[in-house]
Amino acid sequence: MKNLNKILIGTVFFSLAVAFCAYAEEMKMPVNVPASAFATPAVQAPVEKTTLDNLQTAFNGESNANARYLVFAKKADEEGYGRAASLFRAAARAEQVHFERHAKVIKELGGVPTANIETPVVKSTQENLKAAMEGEIYESTVMYPEFLAKAEKDNIKGASDAFEDAGRAEGVHASLYKQALGNLKGWKGGNKDFYVCPFCGNVVEKALFKVCPLCGESRKNFITVQ
Ligand SMILES: [Fe+2]
Ligand SMILES: [Fe+2]
Known part of the structure:
Protein backbone atom coordinates (compact mmCIF):
# COMPACT_ATOMS: atom_id res chain seq x y z
CA MET A 1 0.00 0.00 0.00
CA LYS A 2 2.80 2.37 0.92
CA ASN A 3 4.45 1.51 -2.38
CA LEU A 4 1.24 2.22 -4.25
CA ASN A 5 0.98 5.65 -2.57
CA LYS A 6 4.57 6.40 -3.51
CA ILE A 7 3.84 5.44 -7.13
CA LEU A 8 0.74 7.67 -7.22
CA ILE A 9 2.53 10.64 -5.65
CA GLY A 10 5.46 10.11 -8.00
CA THR A 11 3.14 10.00 -11.00
CA VAL A 12 1.42 13.26 -9.93
CA PHE A 13 4.76 15.02 -9.44
CA PHE A 14 6.04 13.72 -12.76
CA SER A 15 2.89 14.94 -14.56
CA LEU A 16 3.16 18.36 -12.94
CA ALA A 17 6.82 18.59 -13.93
CA VAL A 18 6.05 17.68 -17.56
CA ALA A 19 3.22 20.22 -17.66
CA PHE A 20 5.48 22.90 -16.18
CA CYS A 21 8.25 22.17 -18.70
CA ALA A 22 5.75 22.37 -21.57
CA TYR A 23 4.44 25.68 -20.25
CA ALA A 24 7.97 27.07 -19.83
CA GLU A 25 8.86 25.96 -23.32
CA GLU A 26 5.76 27.62 -24.68
CA MET A 27 6.68 30.87 -22.97
CA LYS A 28 10.09 30.82 -24.65
CA MET A 29 8.68 30.18 -28.09
CA PRO A 30 9.09 33.05 -30.48
CA VAL A 31 5.78 34.66 -31.17
CA ASN A 32 5.14 34.91 -34.88
CA VAL A 33 3.17 38.17 -34.86
CA PRO A 34 4.26 41.17 -36.93
CA ALA A 35 5.79 43.93 -34.85
CA SER A 36 3.43 46.40 -36.48
CA ALA A 37 0.56 44.77 -34.59
CA PHE A 38 2.01 46.11 -31.35
CA ALA A 39 2.90 49.52 -32.65
CA THR A 40 0.72 52.43 -31.62
CA PRO A 41 -1.66 52.92 -34.54
CA ALA A 42 -0.44 55.90 -36.53
CA VAL A 43 -2.91 58.77 -36.42
CA GLN A 44 -3.83 59.40 -40.02
CA ALA A 45 -3.24 63.05 -40.71
CA PRO A 46 -5.99 64.44 -42.97
CA VAL A 47 -4.68 64.53 -46.50
CA GLU A 48 -4.66 68.10 -47.69
CA LYS A 49 -6.64 68.57 -50.88
CA THR A 50 -4.71 69.86 -53.82
CA THR A 51 -5.82 72.87 -55.80
CA LEU A 52 -6.74 70.49 -58.62
CA ASP A 53 -8.97 68.58 -56.15
CA ASN A 54 -10.55 71.88 -55.12
CA LEU A 55 -11.16 72.85 -58.74
CA GLN A 56 -12.92 69.53 -59.28
CA THR A 57 -15.05 70.10 -56.16
CA ALA A 58 -15.94 73.58 -57.38
CA PHE A 59 -16.64 72.29 -60.91
CA ASN A 60 -18.94 69.62 -59.50
CA GLY A 61 -20.67 72.10 -57.16
CA GLU A 62 -21.26 74.69 -59.86
CA SER A 63 -22.51 72.07 -62.31
CA ASN A 64 -25.01 70.82 -59.74
CA ALA A 65 -26.07 74.36 -58.78
CA ASN A 66 -26.72 75.09 -62.46
CA ALA A 67 -28.94 72.00 -62.80
CA ARG A 68 -30.70 72.70 -59.49
CA TYR A 69 -31.50 76.34 -60.29
CA LEU A 70 -32.97 75.46 -63.68
CA VAL A 71 -35.40 73.07 -61.98
CA PHE A 72 -36.13 75.64 -59.25
CA ALA A 73 -36.90 78.19 -62.03
CA LYS A 74 -39.46 75.84 -63.56
CA LYS A 75 -41.10 75.38 -60.16
CA ALA A 76 -41.16 79.14 -59.53
CA ASP A 77 -42.89 79.70 -62.88
CA GLU A 78 -45.46 77.04 -61.98
CA GLU A 79 -46.12 78.80 -58.66
CA GLY A 80 -46.47 82.21 -60.32
CA ILE A 106 -8.57 71.96 -64.64
CA LYS A 107 -7.55 71.16 -68.22
CA GLU A 108 -4.59 73.56 -68.02
CA LEU A 109 -3.42 71.60 -64.97
CA GLY A 110 -3.74 68.31 -66.87
CA GLY A 111 -7.02 67.15 -65.31
CA VAL A 112 -10.35 66.10 -66.75
CA PRO A 113 -13.38 68.05 -65.44
CA THR A 114 -15.76 65.59 -63.80
CA ALA A 115 -19.23 66.24 -62.39
CA ASN A 116 -21.74 63.95 -60.80
CA ILE A 117 -25.11 65.62 -61.37
CA GLU A 118 -27.53 64.68 -58.62
CA THR A 119 -31.30 64.82 -59.01
CA PRO A 120 -32.32 68.14 -57.42
CA VAL A 121 -34.63 68.10 -54.39
CA VAL A 122 -37.44 70.46 -55.37
CA LYS A 123 -39.73 71.95 -52.71
CA SER A 124 -41.79 75.16 -52.64
CA THR A 125 -40.22 78.25 -54.20
CA GLN A 126 -39.78 79.76 -50.75
CA GLU A 127 -37.89 76.67 -49.57
CA ASN A 128 -35.92 76.49 -52.82
CA LEU A 129 -34.84 80.11 -52.39
CA LYS A 130 -33.72 79.38 -48.83
CA ALA A 131 -31.75 76.29 -49.90
CA ALA A 132 -30.16 78.25 -52.75
CA MET A 133 -29.27 81.16 -50.44
CA GLU A 134 -27.65 78.82 -47.90
CA GLY A 135 -25.58 77.16 -50.64
CA GLU A 136 -24.39 80.54 -51.91
CA ILE A 137 -23.50 81.70 -48.40
CA TYR A 138 -21.46 78.54 -47.80
CA GLU A 139 -19.63 78.89 -51.11
CA SER A 140 -18.91 82.61 -50.71
CA THR A 141 -17.90 82.59 -47.03
CA VAL A 142 -16.33 79.15 -46.50
CA MET A 143 -15.58 77.12 -49.61
CA TYR A 144 -14.13 79.67 -52.01
CA PRO A 145 -12.09 81.56 -49.38
CA GLU A 146 -10.46 78.23 -48.38
CA PHE A 147 -9.84 77.21 -52.00
CA LEU A 148 -8.46 80.68 -52.76
CA ALA A 149 -6.02 80.57 -49.82
CA LYS A 150 -4.70 77.18 -50.98
CA ALA A 151 -4.38 78.27 -54.62
CA GLU A 152 -2.50 81.40 -53.55
CA LYS A 153 -0.20 79.27 -51.39
CA ASP A 154 0.40 77.00 -54.40
CA ASN A 155 0.88 80.07 -56.61
CA ILE A 156 -1.60 78.81 -59.24
CA LYS A 157 -2.88 82.12 -60.57
CA GLY A 158 -5.55 80.74 -62.93
CA ALA A 159 -7.16 78.89 -60.02
CA SER A 160 -6.89 81.72 -57.49
CA ASP A 161 -8.45 84.19 -59.96
CA ALA A 162 -11.29 81.74 -60.74
CA PHE A 163 -11.96 81.10 -57.05
CA GLU A 164 -11.83 84.78 -56.14
CA ASP A 165 -14.24 85.85 -58.90
CA ALA A 166 -16.64 82.97 -58.26
CA GLY A 167 -16.64 83.59 -54.51
CA ARG A 168 -17.52 87.25 -54.96
CA ALA A 169 -20.30 86.45 -57.43
CA GLU A 170 -21.77 83.83 -55.07
CA GLY A 171 -22.00 86.56 -52.44
CA VAL A 172 -24.10 88.63 -54.87
CA HIS A 173 -26.31 85.61 -55.65
CA ALA A 174 -26.84 85.07 -51.91
CA SER A 175 -27.96 88.66 -51.42
CA LEU A 176 -30.40 88.44 -54.36
CA TYR A 177 -31.94 85.25 -52.95
CA LYS A 178 -32.16 86.98 -49.56
CA GLN A 179 -34.01 89.90 -51.14
CA ALA A 180 -36.48 87.54 -52.77
CA LEU A 181 -37.06 85.70 -49.50
CA GLY A 182 -37.62 88.97 -47.68
CA ASN A 183 -40.44 90.04 -50.00
CA LEU A 184 -41.64 86.96 -51.83
CA LYS A 185 -44.95 88.53 -52.89
CA GLY A 186 -42.98 91.15 -54.76
CA TRP A 187 -41.38 88.40 -56.83
CA LYS A 188 -44.71 87.16 -58.19
CA GLY A 189 -45.90 87.97 -61.69
CA GLY A 190 -44.13 87.80 -65.04
CA ASN A 191 -40.50 87.12 -65.80
CA LYS A 192 -38.02 89.97 -65.83
CA ASP A 193 -34.57 90.65 -67.19
CA PHE A 194 -31.42 89.98 -65.21
CA TYR A 195 -27.89 90.60 -66.50
CA VAL A 196 -25.05 88.13 -66.05
CA CYS A 197 -21.35 88.89 -66.30
CA PRO A 198 -19.80 86.40 -68.75
CA PHE A 199 -16.45 86.51 -66.97
CA CYS A 200 -17.17 86.40 -63.21
CA GLY A 201 -20.83 85.34 -62.95
CA ASN A 202 -22.02 88.57 -61.31
CA VAL A 203 -25.83 88.95 -61.56
CA VAL A 204 -27.58 92.33 -61.51
CA GLU A 205 -31.14 93.57 -62.03
CA LYS A 206 -29.98 96.88 -63.46
CA ALA A 207 -26.72 97.09 -65.35
CA LEU A 208 -26.14 100.82 -64.90
CA PHE A 209 -22.37 100.72 -65.30
CA LYS A 210 -19.76 100.57 -68.03
CA VAL A 211 -17.78 97.70 -66.57
CA CYS A 212 -18.62 94.90 -64.13
CA PRO A 213 -18.13 96.21 -60.58
CA LEU A 214 -16.65 92.84 -59.58
CA CYS A 215 -14.22 92.03 -62.39
CA GLY A 216 -14.10 94.92 -64.87
CA GLU A 217 -15.73 93.05 -67.78
CA SER A 218 -17.43 95.38 -70.27
CA ARG A 219 -21.15 95.95 -69.73
CA LYS A 220 -21.60 95.31 -73.48
CA ASN A 221 -20.75 91.65 -72.97
CA PHE A 222 -23.27 91.01 -70.21
CA ILE A 223 -25.79 88.23 -70.96
CA THR A 224 -29.49 89.09 -70.61
CA VAL A 225 -31.46 86.28 -68.96
CA GLN A 226 -35.18 86.15 -68.36
FE1 LIG B 1 -24.09 81.14 -57.32
FE1 LIG C 1 -17.83 90.33 -63.68
Whole structure:
Protein backbone atom coordinates (compact mmCIF):
# COMPACT_ATOMS: atom_id res chain seq x y z
CA MET A 1 0.00 0.00 0.00
CA LYS A 2 2.80 2.37 0.92
CA ASN A 3 4.45 1.51 -2.38
CA LEU A 4 1.24 2.22 -4.25
CA ASN A 5 0.98 5.65 -2.57
CA LYS A 6 4.57 6.40 -3.51
CA ILE A 7 3.84 5.44 -7.13
CA LEU A 8 0.74 7.67 -7.22
CA ILE A 9 2.53 10.64 -5.65
CA GLY A 10 5.46 10.11 -8.00
CA THR A 11 3.14 10.00 -11.00
CA VAL A 12 1.42 13.26 -9.93
CA PHE A 13 4.76 15.02 -9.44
CA PHE A 14 6.04 13.72 -12.76
CA SER A 15 2.89 14.94 -14.56
CA LEU A 16 3.16 18.36 -12.94
CA ALA A 17 6.82 18.59 -13.93
CA VAL A 18 6.05 17.68 -17.56
CA ALA A 19 3.22 20.22 -17.66
CA PHE A 20 5.48 22.90 -16.18
CA CYS A 21 8.25 22.17 -18.70
CA ALA A 22 5.75 22.37 -21.57
CA TYR A 23 4.44 25.68 -20.25
CA ALA A 24 7.97 27.07 -19.83
CA GLU A 25 8.86 25.96 -23.32
CA GLU A 26 5.76 27.62 -24.68
CA MET A 27 6.68 30.87 -22.97
CA LYS A 28 10.09 30.82 -24.65
CA MET A 29 8.68 30.18 -28.09
CA PRO A 30 9.09 33.05 -30.48
CA VAL A 31 5.78 34.66 -31.17
CA ASN A 32 5.14 34.91 -34.88
CA VAL A 33 3.17 38.17 -34.86
CA PRO A 34 4.26 41.17 -36.93
CA ALA A 35 5.79 43.93 -34.85
CA SER A 36 3.43 46.40 -36.48
CA ALA A 37 0.56 44.77 -34.59
CA PHE A 38 2.01 46.11 -31.35
CA ALA A 39 2.90 49.52 -32.65
CA THR A 40 0.72 52.43 -31.62
CA PRO A 41 -1.66 52.92 -34.54
CA ALA A 42 -0.44 55.90 -36.53
CA VAL A 43 -2.91 58.77 -36.42
CA GLN A 44 -3.83 59.40 -40.02
CA ALA A 45 -3.24 63.05 -40.71
CA PRO A 46 -5.99 64.44 -42.97
CA VAL A 47 -4.68 64.53 -46.50
CA GLU A 48 -4.66 68.10 -47.69
CA LYS A 49 -6.64 68.57 -50.88
CA THR A 50 -4.71 69.86 -53.82
CA THR A 51 -5.82 72.87 -55.80
CA LEU A 52 -6.74 70.49 -58.62
CA ASP A 53 -8.97 68.58 -56.15
CA ASN A 54 -10.55 71.88 -55.12
CA LEU A 55 -11.16 72.85 -58.74
CA GLN A 56 -12.92 69.53 -59.28
CA THR A 57 -15.05 70.10 -56.16
CA ALA A 58 -15.94 73.58 -57.38
CA PHE A 59 -16.64 72.29 -60.91
CA ASN A 60 -18.94 69.62 -59.50
CA GLY A 61 -20.67 72.10 -57.16
CA GLU A 62 -21.26 74.69 -59.86
CA SER A 63 -22.51 72.07 -62.31
CA ASN A 64 -25.01 70.82 -59.74
CA ALA A 65 -26.07 74.36 -58.78
CA ASN A 66 -26.72 75.09 -62.46
CA ALA A 67 -28.94 72.00 -62.80
CA ARG A 68 -30.70 72.70 -59.49
CA TYR A 69 -31.50 76.34 -60.29
CA LEU A 70 -32.97 75.46 -63.68
CA VAL A 71 -35.40 73.07 -61.98
CA PHE A 72 -36.13 75.64 -59.25
CA ALA A 73 -36.90 78.19 -62.03
CA LYS A 74 -39.46 75.84 -63.56
CA LYS A 75 -41.10 75.38 -60.16
CA ALA A 76 -41.16 79.14 -59.53
CA ASP A 77 -42.89 79.70 -62.88
CA GLU A 78 -45.46 77.04 -61.98
CA GLU A 79 -46.12 78.80 -58.66
CA GLY A 80 -46.47 82.21 -60.32
CA TYR A 81 -43.17 83.64 -59.05
CA GLY A 82 -41.97 84.80 -62.46
CA ARG A 83 -39.38 87.21 -61.13
CA ALA A 84 -37.90 84.52 -58.87
CA ALA A 85 -37.87 82.12 -61.83
CA SER A 86 -35.84 84.65 -63.81
CA LEU A 87 -33.42 85.06 -60.90
CA PHE A 88 -32.92 81.29 -60.74
CA ARG A 89 -32.23 81.17 -64.50
CA ALA A 90 -29.80 84.08 -64.27
CA ALA A 91 -27.98 82.45 -61.36
CA ALA A 92 -27.93 79.15 -63.28
CA ARG A 93 -26.27 80.96 -66.18
CA ALA A 94 -23.76 82.45 -63.77
CA GLU A 95 -22.93 79.00 -62.38
CA GLN A 96 -22.31 77.92 -65.97
CA VAL A 97 -19.80 80.78 -66.27
CA HIS A 98 -18.13 79.42 -63.15
CA PHE A 99 -18.02 75.74 -64.12
CA GLU A 100 -16.72 76.56 -67.60
CA ARG A 101 -13.92 78.63 -66.14
CA HIS A 102 -13.06 75.95 -63.58
CA ALA A 103 -13.04 73.37 -66.39
CA LYS A 104 -10.58 75.47 -68.35
CA VAL A 105 -8.17 75.68 -65.41
CA ILE A 106 -8.57 71.96 -64.64
CA LYS A 107 -7.55 71.16 -68.22
CA GLU A 108 -4.59 73.56 -68.02
CA LEU A 109 -3.42 71.60 -64.97
CA GLY A 110 -3.74 68.31 -66.87
CA GLY A 111 -7.02 67.15 -65.31
CA VAL A 112 -10.35 66.10 -66.75
CA PRO A 113 -13.38 68.05 -65.44
CA THR A 114 -15.76 65.59 -63.80
CA ALA A 115 -19.23 66.24 -62.39
CA ASN A 116 -21.74 63.95 -60.80
CA ILE A 117 -25.11 65.62 -61.37
CA GLU A 118 -27.53 64.68 -58.62
CA THR A 119 -31.30 64.82 -59.01
CA PRO A 120 -32.32 68.14 -57.42
CA VAL A 121 -34.63 68.10 -54.39
CA VAL A 122 -37.44 70.46 -55.37
CA LYS A 123 -39.73 71.95 -52.71
CA SER A 124 -41.79 75.16 -52.64
CA THR A 125 -40.22 78.25 -54.20
CA GLN A 126 -39.78 79.76 -50.75
CA GLU A 127 -37.89 76.67 -49.57
CA ASN A 128 -35.92 76.49 -52.82
CA LEU A 129 -34.84 80.11 -52.39
CA LYS A 130 -33.72 79.38 -48.83
CA ALA A 131 -31.75 76.29 -49.90
CA ALA A 132 -30.16 78.25 -52.75
CA MET A 133 -29.27 81.16 -50.44
CA GLU A 134 -27.65 78.82 -47.90
CA GLY A 135 -25.58 77.16 -50.64
CA GLU A 136 -24.39 80.54 -51.91
CA ILE A 137 -23.50 81.70 -48.40
CA TYR A 138 -21.46 78.54 -47.80
CA GLU A 139 -19.63 78.89 -51.11
CA SER A 140 -18.91 82.61 -50.71
CA THR A 141 -17.90 82.59 -47.03
CA VAL A 142 -16.33 79.15 -46.50
CA MET A 143 -15.58 77.12 -49.61
CA TYR A 144 -14.13 79.67 -52.01
CA PRO A 145 -12.09 81.56 -49.38
CA GLU A 146 -10.46 78.23 -48.38
CA PHE A 147 -9.84 77.21 -52.00
CA LEU A 148 -8.46 80.68 -52.76
CA ALA A 149 -6.02 80.57 -49.82
CA LYS A 150 -4.70 77.18 -50.98
CA ALA A 151 -4.38 78.27 -54.62
CA GLU A 152 -2.50 81.40 -53.55
CA LYS A 153 -0.20 79.27 -51.39
CA ASP A 154 0.40 77.00 -54.40
CA ASN A 155 0.88 80.07 -56.61
CA ILE A 156 -1.60 78.81 -59.24
CA LYS A 157 -2.88 82.12 -60.57
CA GLY A 158 -5.55 80.74 -62.93
CA ALA A 159 -7.16 78.89 -60.02
CA SER A 160 -6.89 81.72 -57.49
CA ASP A 161 -8.45 84.19 -59.96
CA ALA A 162 -11.29 81.74 -60.74
CA PHE A 163 -11.96 81.10 -57.05
CA GLU A 164 -11.83 84.78 -56.14
CA ASP A 165 -14.24 85.85 -58.90
CA ALA A 166 -16.64 82.97 -58.26
CA GLY A 167 -16.64 83.59 -54.51
CA ARG A 168 -17.52 87.25 -54.96
CA ALA A 169 -20.30 86.45 -57.43
CA GLU A 170 -21.77 83.83 -55.07
CA GLY A 171 -22.00 86.56 -52.44
CA VAL A 172 -24.10 88.63 -54.87
CA HIS A 173 -26.31 85.61 -55.65
CA ALA A 174 -26.84 85.07 -51.91
CA SER A 175 -27.96 88.66 -51.42
CA LEU A 176 -30.40 88.44 -54.36
CA TYR A 177 -31.94 85.25 -52.95
CA LYS A 178 -32.16 86.98 -49.56
CA GLN A 179 -34.01 89.90 -51.14
CA ALA A 180 -36.48 87.54 -52.77
CA LEU A 181 -37.06 85.70 -49.50
CA GLY A 182 -37.62 88.97 -47.68
CA ASN A 183 -40.44 90.04 -50.00
CA LEU A 184 -41.64 86.96 -51.83
CA LYS A 185 -44.95 88.53 -52.89
CA GLY A 186 -42.98 91.15 -54.76
CA TRP A 187 -41.38 88.40 -56.83
CA LYS A 188 -44.71 87.16 -58.19
CA GLY A 189 -45.90 87.97 -61.69
CA GLY A 190 -44.13 87.80 -65.04
CA ASN A 191 -40.50 87.12 -65.80
CA LYS A 192 -38.02 89.97 -65.83
CA ASP A 193 -34.57 90.65 -67.19
CA PHE A 194 -31.42 89.98 -65.21
CA TYR A 195 -27.89 90.60 -66.50
CA VAL A 196 -25.05 88.13 -66.05
CA CYS A 197 -21.35 88.89 -66.30
CA PRO A 198 -19.80 86.40 -68.75
CA PHE A 199 -16.45 86.51 -66.97
CA CYS A 200 -17.17 86.40 -63.21
CA GLY A 201 -20.83 85.34 -62.95
CA ASN A 202 -22.02 88.57 -61.31
CA VAL A 203 -25.83 88.95 -61.56
CA VAL A 204 -27.58 92.33 -61.51
CA GLU A 205 -31.14 93.57 -62.03
CA LYS A 206 -29.98 96.88 -63.46
CA ALA A 207 -26.72 97.09 -65.35
CA LEU A 208 -26.14 100.82 -64.90
CA PHE A 209 -22.37 100.72 -65.30
CA LYS A 210 -19.76 100.57 -68.03
CA VAL A 211 -17.78 97.70 -66.57
CA CYS A 212 -18.62 94.90 -64.13
CA PRO A 213 -18.13 96.21 -60.58
CA LEU A 214 -16.65 92.84 -59.58
CA CYS A 215 -14.22 92.03 -62.39
CA GLY A 216 -14.10 94.92 -64.87
CA GLU A 217 -15.73 93.05 -67.78
CA SER A 218 -17.43 95.38 -70.27
CA ARG A 219 -21.15 95.95 -69.73
CA LYS A 220 -21.60 95.31 -73.48
CA ASN A 221 -20.75 91.65 -72.97
CA PHE A 222 -23.27 91.01 -70.21
CA ILE A 223 -25.79 88.23 -70.96
CA THR A 224 -29.49 89.09 -70.61
CA VAL A 225 -31.46 86.28 -68.96
CA GLN A 226 -35.18 86.15 -68.36
FE1 LIG B 1 -24.09 81.14 -57.32
FE1 LIG C 1 -17.83 90.33 -63.68
